[in-house]
Amino acid sequence: MNVQARILYPLTALVTTNTKMSLFSRKAFFPGLIASFPLGLVIMFRILWIIWGAPSDDPEATDAFLIYSMLCAMMYMQLIIPLLSLLKGMGTFTEEIEEGTLMFLRLRPAPRSIIIAGKFLSYVITTTVLLIISLWSVYTILSTIPGAGMFLGDLKVLIKDTWVLVLGLVAYGAVMMLIGTYFKHRIMIGVFVLFVWDAWAAYIPGSAHKFTIKYYMQSIFPHQREQTIVESLLTNNPPASMTASIITLLCIALVSIFLTSLAFQFKELSSGQENES
Amino acid sequence: MAYIEIKNLSKWYGQVLGISGVTARIEPGVTGLLGPNGAGKSTLLKILTGQIKADTGGATIGGIPVWNHIKLYEIVGFCPDMEKFYERLTGLEFLTYMARLHGMSKSKAMQTARDTLHTMGLDDAVNKRIGAYSKGMRQRVKFAQAIMHDPEVLFLDEPMQGMDPLGRLQTAELIRDYGQRGKTVVVSSHILNEVEDMTNTILVLNHGQLLAEGDVHEIRELIDEQPRHVRITTPERRKLSNILIGFPEVQTISFEDAPDELMVQTMSPDAFYQRLPDLVMKDKITIEQISTLDDNLESVFDYLVK
Numbered sequence: 001m002n003v004q005a006r007i008l009y010p011l012t013a014l015v016t017t018n019t020k021m022s023l024f025s026r027k028a029f030f031p032g033l034i035a036s037f038p039l040g041l042v043i044m045f046r047i048l049w050i051i052w053g054a055p056s057d058d059p060e061a062t063d064a065f066l067i068y069s070m071l072c073a074m075m076y077m078q079l080i081i082p083l084l085s086l087l088k089g090m091g092t093f094t095e096e097i098e099e100g101t102l103m104f105l106r107l108r109p110a111p112r113s114i115i116i117a118g119k120f121l122s123y124v125i126t127t128t129v130l131l132i133i134s135l136w137s138v139y140t141i142l143s144t145i146p147g148a149g150m151f152l153g154d155l156k157v158l159i160k161d162t163w164v165l166v167l168g169l170v171a172y173g174a175v176m177m178l179i180g181t182y183f184k185h186r187i188m189i190g191v192f193v194l195f196v197w198d199a200w201a202a203y204i205p206g207s208a209h210k211f212t213i214k215y216y217m218q219s220i221f222p223h224q225r226e227q228t229i230v231e232s233l234l235t236n237n238p239p240a241s242m243t244a245s246i247i248t249l250l251c252i253a254l255v256s257i258f259l260t261s262l263a264f265q266f267k268e269l270s271s272g273q274e275n276e277s
Numbered sequence: 278m279a280y281i282e283i284k285n286l287s288k289w290y291g292q293v294l295g296i297s298g299v300t301a302r303i304e305p306g307v308t309g310l311l312g313p314n315g316a317g318k319s320t321l322l323k324i325l326t327g328q329i330k331a332d333t334g335g336a337t338i339g340g341i342p343v344w345n346h347i348k349l350y351e352i353v354g355f356c357p358d359m360e361k362f363y364e365r366l367t368g369l370e371f372l373t374y375m376a377r378l379h380g381m382s383k384s385k386a387m388q389t390a391r392d393t394l395h396t397m398g399l400d401d402a403v404n405k406r407i408g409a410y411s412k413g414m415r416q417r418v419k420f421a422q423a424i425m426h427d428p429e430v431l432f433l434d435e436p437m438q439g440m441d442p443l444g445r446l447q448t449a450e451l452i453r454d455y456g457q458r459g460k461t462v463v464v465s466s467h468i469l470n471e472v473e474d475m476t477n478t479i480l481v482l483n484h485g486q487l488l489a490e491g492d493v494h495e496i497r498e499l500i501d502e503q504p505r506h507v508r509i510t511t512p513e514r515r516k517l518s519n520i521l522i523g524f525p526e527v528q529t530i531s532f533e534d535a536p537d538e539l540m541v542q543t544m545s546p547d548a549f550y551q552r553l554p555d556l557v558m559k560d561k562i563t564i565e566q567i568s569t570l571d572d573n574l575e576s577v578f579d580y581l582v583k
Contacts, residue, residue, distance in 0.1 A: 005380030005381070005382075006380055009377050009378075009380050009381060009382060009383075009386075010377060010378045010380065012377070012383075013373075013374050013377030013378060013383075013386075014378070017363075017366070017370070017374045021363065021365055021366070024365075025365050099361060100359055100361030101361050101362065101363055103328060103355075103357055103359075103361075104363075104375060104422065105378065106327075106328060107326060107327075107328075107350050107353070107354075107355050108347075108350055108375065108378035108379055109347050109348060109349075109350040109351045109378075109379060109380065110347070110378045110379075110380070111347065112347070115378075265345060266345065268328070268329045268330055
């Protein structure tokens, strides 16, 4: 088999078929609901504004960019991206085991790493589509707030936010896929990694923060949550450089994908063993 | 032509035995893998298709070790006994997807998928979602994904399950044809007649061990040497037993726990069955149900073990 037949055809088939199955099915409902949560909030906020007028006379409280920035830092960064990776990233591979369809992939001569890469790319595309719909709609709606003209023109911010968040989806998703493949209590471990370790490691003195994805994402994310005095005293960690952050996040993803393909190659992942006959 | 070499294969699932010390050589042609439920047939097929790793021993197909060699899947096709699918894909989409994983271009994959669905008699269901398929159709599409790349070696785990009589006939014909074309086909089943329709060569597994291998007729003769048990349900069992006791082919008659059942032991079931309708007509005895208890492999294996 040539390279095209060995890599390209299986890869495109995996990406297109899995993306279609993920996006246009009931499987997209919960991730879609999660991704559109900030959008729902913004729509509600905007409708109420139109009906009852500006919520405050304070121009800062009605600053479109500040609202957007806060949503990015609090919602997308800390909640939406980790939750999407937990829901969709973890299921990238384990879904095939649980649904008993893994065998159909396993019995094909396509390289295992290509199968994993194809499925992972499909996860990235699916979650990116959900993220873009939500984030860009939020941006558009907020830009209709009176006096948000400058904000509307600054599309560079939106584009940067998008790729940083997608990078987060890649890194978190790959780690979740790895956890899903290797651990029995994967949801528990995934929740611990995302919402305990990643969220609180920055408060541990020393270099623990360097072993979190959040640290590298925050280093390149333009929006930061305002910290309390205690928080800023405890987490006085200098940010990593942009290059180091991007490289580290990509490395985390690549290593996780590699380790997942090893499991696919060497682990017995046959489903339905209880029905042995 | 690829043959299968199995050497001392054993597999345990914790404390539960999968298969133990199985050694065999399977030549091109159709081979039936017979055994009751839990005999280890699926375990053996999963090992031979590289899905699970044997604890001891090994196996090769055409010289290629079965564990962890993706090259193997260029020449192997597998039809599992499980009922799992990508329910939202149509038959055509599913097979095209699988064909592309075999390195086919999109157009070639689609053509191959269409041709295979046609071979399996699924032309009308090409664009129907698999989730809406009947059990028989699902069985056919499962079979289709195993043969679409024209493999040298084909493993079929209970391929006829859920198929209608016509589907069974067509599938049996397809399997025979595969064997005649010099391909190696291993068909697992717990129904002797089903396998007899396709091949004479069988491997018999029970409790994870290879009990017998060779000609199916030898097994059939072994069965014929054993008395058969026929259970008859009738409201007139005393009257019927008095008549049956005079039959030369009847060895013993016993009453079952149920008030309308009796058990007949016979060495010549064919002769017994021939005579029974006349009796019903002549003496006007109502017979509600007749079932032959020994016509399953469990009893064959019991005979073989004895």
